[in-house]
Amino acid sequence: MAWRTVSSTLPPGRIYLSGADAIVEGAVAARCGFFAGYPITPTTEVLERIAVRFPEEGAAFMQMEDEIASVCSCIGASWAGVKAMTVTSGPGFSLMQEGIGHAIMTEAPLVVVDGQRAGPSTGQVTVGAGDVMQARWGTHGGIPTIALAPWSVQELYDGTIRAFNLAEQYRLPVLFMAEAATTHLNEPLEIPSEVQLFERDKNPGQPPFGTESPDGVPPMPSFGEGEKLLVTASTHNSWGFRRTADPATERILTSRLFNKVMMHVSDIAEVEEYYLDDAELAVVAYGFTARSALAAVEQLRQEGQKVGLLRLKTLWPFPAEDVARIGERVKTIVVPEMNLGQLVHVVSASTRCRVVAYNQMDGTVIYPSAITESIRNACS
Amino acid sequence: MTESKQILLCGVGGQGIVTAGGLLGSAAFAEGRHVSGTSSYGAAARGGECRAEVVISALPVAFPFVTTADLLVALSQSAYDRYLGWTAESSGVVFYDTLLVSPAVTATQRHIGISATQSTEEVLGSRLGANIVMLAAVVEASGPVGKDSLVKVISERSPDRFRDRNLRAAKLGFSLGSQVPGDC
Amino acid sequence: MSAGWRKYLRPGVTLPFCPGCGHRLLLKHILVAVDELGLDFDQMLFVSGIGCGGWIPSPCFNSDTLHCLHGRAVPFAIGAKRANPKLTTVVVSGDGDLVDIGGNHLIHAARRDEDITVICANNMNYGMTGGQVCSTTPLGATTHTTPRGNTTRPFDLCALVRGAGGKYAARYLVTQGDALVAAIKRAIQMPGFTFVEALSPCPTQFGRQNRMDSIKEAYRYTEAMTLPRELASSREARDTVGLLLTGEFEND
Numbered sequence: 001m002a003w004r005t006v007s008s009t010l011p012p013g014r015i016y017l018s019g020a021d022a023i024v025e026g027a028v029a030a031r032c033g034f035f036a037g038y039p040i041t042p043t044t045e046v047l048e049r050i051a052v053r054f055p056e057e058g059a060a061f062m063q064m065e066d067e068i069a070s071v072c073s074c075i076g077a078s079w080a081g082v083k084a085m086t087v088t089s090g091p092g093f094s095l096m097q098e099g100i101g102h103a104i105m106t107e108a109p110l111v112v113v114d115g116q117r118a119g120p121s122t123g124q125v126t127v128g129a130g131d132v133m134q135a136r137w138g139t140h141g142g143i144p145t146i147a148l149a150p151w152s153v154q155e156l157y158d159g160t161i162r163a164f165n166l167a168e169q170y171r172l173p174v175l176f177m178a179e180a181a182t183t184h185l186n187e188p189l190e191i192p193s194e195v196q197l198f199e200r201d202k203n204p205g206q207p208p209f210g211t212e213s214p215d216g217v218p219p220m221p222s223f224g225e226g227e228k229l230l231v232t233a234s235t236h237n238s239w240g241f242r243r244t245a246d247p248a249t250e251r252i253l254t255s256r257l258f259n260k261v262m263m264h265v266s267d268i269a270e271v272e273e274y275y276l277d278d279a280e281l282a283v284v285a286y287g288f289t290a291r292s293a294l295a296a297v298e299q300l301r302q303e304g305q306k307v308g309l310l311r312l313k314t315l316w317p318f319p320a321e322d323v324a325r326i327g328e329r330v331k332t333i334v335v336p337e338m339n340l341g342q343l344v345h346v347v348s349a350s351t352r353c354r355v356v357a358y359n360q361m362d363g364t365v366i367y368p369s370a371i372t373e374s375i376r377n378a379c380s
Numbered sequence: 381m382t383e384s385k386q387i388l389l390c391g392v393g394g395q396g397i398v399t400a401g402g403l404l405g406s407a408a409f410a411e412g413r414h415v416s417g418t419s420s421y422g423a424a425a426r427g428g429e430c431r432a433e434v435v436i437s438a439l440p441v442a443f444p445f446v447t448t449a450d451l452l453v454a455l456s457q458s459a460y461d462r463y464l465g466w467t468a469e470s471s472g473v474v475f476y477d478t479l480l481v482s483p484a485v486t487a488t489q490r491h492i493g494i495s496a497t498q499s500t501e502e503v504l505g506s507r508l509g510a511n512i513v514m515l516a517a518v519v520e521a522s523g524p525v526g527k528d529s530l531v532k533v534i535s536e537r538s539p540d541r542f543r544d545r546n547l548r549a550a551k552l553g554f555s556l557g558s559q560v561p562g563d564c
Numbered sequence: 565m566s567a568g569w570r571k572y573l574r575p576g577v578t579l580p581f582c583p584g585c586g587h588r589l590l591l592k593h594i595l596v597a598v599d600e601l602g603l604d605f606d607q608m609l610f611v612s613g614i615g616c617g618g619w620i621p622s623p624c625f626n627s628d629t630l631h632c633l634h635g636r637a638v639p640f641a642i643g644a645k646r647a648n649p650k651l652t653t654v655v656v657s658g659d660g661d662l663v664d665i666g667g668n669h670l671i672h673a674a675r676r677d678e679d680i681t682v683i684c685a686n687n688m689n690y691g692m693t694g695g696q697v698c699s700t701t702p703l704g705a706t707t708h709t710t711p712r713g714n715t716t717r718p719f720d721l722c723a724l725v726r727g728a729g730g731k732y733a734a735r736y737l738v739t740q741g742d743a744l745v746a747a748i749k750r751a752i753q754m755p756g757f758t759f760v761e762a763l764s765p766c767p768t769q770f771g772r773q774n775r776m777d778s779i780k781e782a783y784r785y786t787e788a789m790t791l792p793r794e795l796a797s798s799r800e801a802r803d804t805v806g807l808l809l810t811g812e813f814e815n816d
Contacts, residue, residue: 016409034647036639060646065672069639072632076611076643079630080651084643102633126420185444186405186417223628223644224651226606228574230623232631241623242631295443368443 002199006031009057012193019156019183020045023087023113023176024053026160029195032111033082036062036070038092041125042180043115046087067092071099071112078108079231081222083164087113089180090130091122094138100173101139104257105233107209107218109167109200111160113176115183116287118338124363126180129287132342135175136316143254144261146268147175147316149286153187155313165198166268170260171217177315179338181288181365210238210252215259261317269319272311273326275301279308281375282330284323284347286312289336289366296371307375315343320350327351332378334358336371384437385524386446389515390463391455393428396511400453401432404515406537407529408436416444429459436524448472452489453518454481455496455511464489475518477510492521494556500549509549516553521560569595572605574626580619584771584779586764586786587685589738591620593762594656594683596741597748609644609651613637613666615692616766617658617685635665638673641680649679652752659686659700663719667699674730677756683748684721684759687766688786695769702789703806706773722813725759732758734812737787738765747812763790763808 009028017025023046027035035054037047047063054061060077064070067088074084088096093114103110114135118128131138135147146166150159156178163174203219208229211218218238221227230240235250243249261268275297276282285293290311297309310326312319327333333351335344336358344357358374360366387404391397398419405417414437420430433446452467452474454460460474460481467474472489479497496514501507512534519530531550538546572595581588598605606628610621614634622631628651632640637655645653655662662670662684673680689707690696696709700721704713722733732754734747744762751758763786765771771782793811796804 016406016415034643036643062642062646064639065668068636069642069669069672072636072639073643073646076630076640076645077647078643080609080644080647082647084647098633099636181418184418184420186402186415187444188409188415222648223609223630224607224648227628228606228626229628229630230574231629232622233633234631291442291444295441298442365445367445367447369447 002201004197004199005194006197008191008193008195010191012191014188014190016186017153017189018045019153019178019185021049022153022156022189023160023178023183024049026157027085027111027164028053028057028059029157030161030164030197031083032059032085032164034060034074034077034084035086036064036073036077036084037087038064038067038070040067040089040092042117042183043087043089043113043178046113046115046183050087067095068099071096071110072102074110075099075103075106075108078103078110079106079223079229081224083109083168085111085113087115089115090117090119093131093134097134097138100145100175101141102233103173104139104143104145106231107171107220107257108173109171109220110173111163111167111176112173113160113178115178115180117180118361118363127338127363127365128361129177129179129289129338129342131177132315132337132339135177143257144317145172145175146170146261147177147314149177149312149315150182151287151290151311152182153185153189156182157189157191161195161197165196168198168200169217170264170268171220172261175316177287179288207238209236209240211256214256215263216256217260265317265319265321268314269317269322270313271319271322272313274309274311276308276310276326276329278306279330280306281332281334281379282308282310282326283334283336283371283375284310284312284326285336286315286343289338292366292368293336293371295368296375299368300372300375305375318346318350320346323347323350327353332356334371334375334378336360336366336374338366384435384441385450386448387434387436387451387453387524388431388446388449388463388466389434389453389455390429390431390459392459393430395455397430397432397455400511400515401434403512403530403533403537404434404525406533407525408434410529410533411525414438414440416441418445429456429462431459431463451475451518451522451524453514455514457481473522475514475521477514492560496553496556499552499556503552504545504548509545512546512549513553513556516550517557517560520554520557527554568599572598572626574623577623579624581616582768584765584767584782585616586687586738586762586766587616587620589741590683590685590744590762590764591624593738593741593744594620594654594748595625597745597752600745601749601752603652603752607650607652609641609653611637611641611644611653611655613657613661615658615661615690616687617656617661620656620685635661636669637661638666638669638680638682642673642678645678645680653680654752655680655682656685658691659684659688659721660690660698663721663724664699671724671728674725674728674757674759677729677731679756681751681758681760683751684761685764686721686761687764687770688718689766689770691766691769695766695773705770707770708773720808721761722759726813726815729815730757730759731815732812733761734759735761735763735808735810737763737790737810739783739787740810743810750812
């Protein structure tokens with residue numbers, strides 16, 4: 001295990017920064033060495049800022065011909081030994097799904113920032129959370145990866161660093177599910193003096209695609225180290241040899257890829273609880289909408305209503321046990337989402353408690369008043 | 381919410397609304413206050429409606445967008461028409477550009493006309509900088525942030541080739557704002 | 565010609581090609597070029613896509629290899645090269661992979677002069693999926709998806725790459741071993757984007773569908789499609805229509 005402490009790349013203290021810039025500074029602080037991307041609203045600001053900042057830090061910046069090339073070149077860079085990242089939004093995220101699958105299958109650490117829009121298709125280019133289920137099921141085959149849901153400029157910075165650490169620790173692509181509502185937000189941000197980074201485990205001569213434990217993460221060698229790597233996304237054994245017609249090899253590989261995430265949910269998935277101790281109704285929310293939910297809950301608390309908030313900082317793997325635990329205590333769960341109902345189905349499947357959806361998909365954020373109203377409706 | 385001030389600046393793309401919102405937010409941050417700022421615009425940078433929201437508060441705010449504007453600053457008719465309804469009834473104050481906006485006769489909010497665009501053209505030779513003239517007038521007349529803080533962030537954040545012009549624009553705006561009678 | 569090329573094969577790997585497949589010859593030519601250049605195989609990265617051509621380096625070469633998504637070998641290679649410029653990075657893949665599904669990446673890599681070498685094993689059809697038409701299939705040729713003959717013009721790959729700004733492109737038959745080895749060596753040594761097209765007969769799919777009853781016939785058919793570029797000038801222009809010029813092509 002290779003945690004190390006490094007100094008921050010910005011002077012410690014408070015600054016006023018946009019969410020887009022916070023992502024960039026988080027990536028710089030995580031010592032990302034390679035970026036490839038393609039312009040798309042609403043994350044073009046991130047791409048533009050990286051074009052300035054990465055060369056200053058000695059990292060590579062490339063504007064590619066499309067999002068497919070962007071994610072694929074990141075995988076190449078990751079295997080060549082550097083931390084890599086790309087940034088996109090809905091349509092580009094769709095184009096990247098095959099590459100994300102390749103990164104899952106070859107266990108290439110990578111950060112994909114998705115500044116989500118509402119969609120669908122080219123429908124609505126700004127505010128929305130259209131890609132929640134795409135983050136889980138977008139690539140064919142259904143192997144899980146990790147998706148985080150930041151809610152503030154601070155968390156766009158801290159969360160980007162955490163995304164790189166999780167990617168390296170678990171050897172997979174981490175999907176950083178930002179939203180236009182937060183990437184276009186300016187807020188005070190606290191820059192710490194130090195950053196904790198996870199560096200790749202090296203173990204020369206060991207198989208790069210297999211472990212003895214059924215949920216393990218193999219060491220991660222790089223090209224150019226004399227390991228004569230055989231990297232393929234086709235079904236492969238622990239040394240990378242294609243064994244596409246061997247059921248046992250397929251079972252061993254896919255079950256380990258599944259287990260290395262799903263047997264570590266409690267280490268990966270993070271939630272925050274607000275006013276839940278005596279709550280009779282809980283809002284379960286994520287991303288920007290959780291801020292609206294918190295404002296709504298605080299207002300209703302002032303009115304004496306026993307309501308609370310469970311904020312999901314991690315979307316995938318889904319923190320099912322936390323939802324189940326809250327579901328035991330409250331009578332109703334309200335799930336507000338800036339889409340037509342995505343995560344609510346997973347919340348429903350995780351609890352026997354009554355679950356009510358509040359959905360809004362019109363290119364605007366959900367205001368606290370809409371959530372207070374939906375809570376009142378749910379109680380009546 | 382009483383301790384917070386919610387300010388909505390609006391106009392069309394190219395008028396510098398997003399820049400003005402950024403300056404206002406930065407000035408409030410420099411004063412050590414809790415602040416959040418956001419801008420909203422479409423895929424097209426020029427010509428479309430746009431707005432910048434700034435929420436300044438003594439305490440941290442969960443919801444960072446404007447829910448009811450205490451101050452509306454309007455630099456185009458279409459944006460004024462759209463956002464007047466976001467402004468607090470009676471207690472809200474509207475600053476509008478006298479050249480570009482005709483106020484609604486039935487509005488209950490106090491309306492203050494600032495000849496930002498016209499004065500900028502006359503004094504600085506073109507409309508470039510009217511956003512800062514308007515912002516400075518609002519700061520002088522209504523004081524969401526201190527004048528010194530605004531001047532400081534304009535100095536710090538302006539590109540070299542625009543700094544002098546922007547500071548002259550601020551000075552012009554302060555003088556327009558000082559002619560507004562009474563507290564607002 | 566060096567006979568030491570076999571030492572670059574990954575131990576335990578059986579070459580995965582059909583009888584008579586031109587890719588087997590191309591594999592040898594690439595390794596001979598590596599051997600003659602005296603390159604450190606541990607500092608070479610071979611990147612390949614999906615299809616028969618992609619199997620030339622992966623798993624056959626005992627160096628670092630990256631087997632990619634269909635059509636995307638070029639951007640994978642670019643990322644690796646940019647991240648570690650010390651890696652001598654060579655893409656080896658088929659025509660369908662590099663030019664049909666991956667064509668946009670190919671022309672942009674040529675335009676940006678990315679420092680990689682792309683070797684295209686051109687068998688003029690999709691071999692691995694059983695023989696379908698491709699952007700390099702000759703006019704009139706029969707495939708499973710052109711049962712009445714191909715009615716669309718094929719690309720001239722070297723002209724495509726040069727048109728996109730590639731500074732070096734070369735085309736030879738896999739049977740022109742010395743010339744092909746020399747071209748691969750030049751391409752690898754030359755900085756920037758370089759492209760080598762190897763015309764590689766596919767007797768099993770393309771040959772059988774076009775009534776070539778022997779491996780030899782498939783090779784004769786392919787040879788008859790080509791003309792050395794130095795002979796082209798001595799012929800009437802109309803006599804060279806539909807022929808692929810072999811040789812080296814350089815942009816200034």
